[in-house]
Amino acid sequence: MGRLSVPKDRIRIVLLEGVHANAVRSLTHAGYHNVVEHKGAVEGEALRRLIADAHVIGIRSQTRLTADVLATAERLFCIGCFCIGTNQVDLAAAKLRGVPVFNAPYSNTRSVAELVLGEIILLFRRVPEKSALVHAGIWRKTASGxxxxxxxxxxxxxxxxxxxxxxxxAEALGMQVRYFDIEPKLALGNAxxxxxxxxxxxxADVVSLHVPATALTRNMIAAAELQRMRxxxxxxxASRGSVVEVQALAEALRCGQVGGAAVDVFPSEPSGNDEAFSSPLQGLANVILTPHVGGSTEEAQANIGAEVAEKLIRYSDNGSTIGAVNFVEVAxxxxxxxxxxLHIHRNLPGxxxxxxxxxxxxxxxxxxxxxxxxxEVGYVVSDIDGEPEEGVGIRRALEAIDGTIRVRFLY
Incomplete structure (x- = not known):
């Protein structure tokens, strides 16, 4: 890869919320040395100032990139969400500004799966309530339940x-697996x-939820569904907080219809570690509550850092948008x-x-x-033989085309 319309040493990359060091290593190895790191989330005017001259920004789940915030970042040409979800970004606003958004949808798969399996074992052994009793000085050794x-x-x-x-x-540990999905899926093993x-x-003796947050899945497990369980x-x-109606779950737990639960995601979650948390599920026996840490392992964060950084590098270096969540994908x-x-434009005739x-x-x-x-948006990539002497002039001519959102050139 040769030069870019903005040289690599001038491309400013801002990484927030303690993005894993793998990301910085990947970026610097690819020649991007103007990387600014911040350990925590940033909001308000401080965020606007920070990204005002950024070409690339990397965040995790707490920094909110609203339409108003994005409007202040005129140089921004791509965003990396170093996590699974992208709800913290106004994806439509980013697209209309010609800014692809990339994430890492699968890098924490193993971490979530291990937590779920561990919680299933703990719930079947009624460990949460036994642990609470021992912490309270009560010794109640029994095999009952x-x-x-x-x-x-x-x-x-x-x-x-x-x-x-x-x-x-689960099957490797001797469980019988049944599954339901709205799309036909090939069974693995004996599922x-x-x-x-x-x-x-x-x-099912235990139900584990692994669905996205959509209108179809909102409160898909409510009072009626809980009553249909054995x-x-x-x-x-460990999917999304909007999937379960937690008040109904709390009532089902109290009456014994549900024998135990492990919940990692909630309809309303604190915006940071300093904010208090409250839920109807607190204080109930045989219930495990965790602060949305299904994918929070060092291994997962390392994988996410490498994966998202590679997508940002690929887009910056050659314009490929494979993996973008809000943008047409071009390999x-x-x-x-x-x-x-690279010419990004409103989808207009001509x-x-x-x-x-x-x-x-x-x-x-x-x-x-x-x-x-x-x-709404079109993306045309044109490879021109050689290195035209008037690259900047060509860019300005492309920018003058009606409907143009953003233009870059790479050579």
Whole structure:
């Protein structure tokens, strides 16, 4: 890779919230040395000042990049979410500013799966309530209500990357696995699909949720669903807080309909470690509550740091948008003997013709061209033979095209 319209040593990258050192190592190894790190989240005017001259920003889950905040970052050309979710970013506003957003949707899969399996074992052995009693000075040794997981039926709702890995680990320990997903999924091992959520709730000794936050999954486990579970069955939610109606779960736990629960995600979560937390599930026996740490292992953070940094580098270096969550995805080949112009625009008729007119009017040959659009935005990448002497002039001509959002060139 040669030069960029903004040289690498001038591309300012701001990383917030203690992004793993793997990210910095990857960026500096790729030639990006202007990296600024902040350990915590930043908000308000301090955030606006910090990103005012940033070309790339990396965050985790606490920093909020709203439309207003993004409007102050005129140089920003991509965002890295060093986590799974991207709800903290106004994705639509970023797209309309020509800013792809990248995340790491699968790098913490193993960490979440291990936590879920560990919690299932603890719940079946009724460890949470026994631990609380011992902490209170009460010695109550009994086998009553404690069970091995071998032979028990695990019902997995959502058989994606995490759900399927939980399935494999659980089966290795002797559990019988049933699963339900709204999309047809190939079973791993001896797992068997259920035709409906109701069927799964009726056969499972423990239900583990692994679904995204959508309108379809909002409160998908509420009072009616909890009543359909086998009496005394267990519930684990390490997916999204909006999936379970927690007040109904608390009531089901109190009356014994649900025999125990492990919850890592909540409908309302503190914005930081200094903010108090409150939930109807607090203080209930045989309940494990954790502060959204399903993917919070050093191994997961290391994987996330490397994965997201690589996506940022690939986009900055050659314009590839594979893995972007808010942007059309274009996989681009490497460059040899060409100058690459990246043109992001509103999806209007005639833009491609105007782009090509800029090149043809200068007698430039297009060696390769790639175009993807959605309803709002188009992305055209043009490889021009050689290194045109007026690269900056060409960029300005492309910027003058009606509907243009952002232009970069790489050579």
């Amino acid at each position: 404690a069970h091995e997981i071998r032979g028990r039926v695990l019902g997995i709702v959502g058989y994606g990357h995490i759900g399927s890995q939980v399935s494999v680990l 068997k699909p259920c035709e409906s959520l109701d069927e799964l709730l009726g056969v 009496p005394g069955a267990l519930l684990v939610n 681009l080949p490497g460059q040899t003997g060409v100058t690459r112009f 833009v491609l013709m105007a782009v090509n007119g800029v090149f043809s009017s200068r007698g430039l040959n297009i060696a390769g061209q790639y175009l993807r659009t959605d309803a």
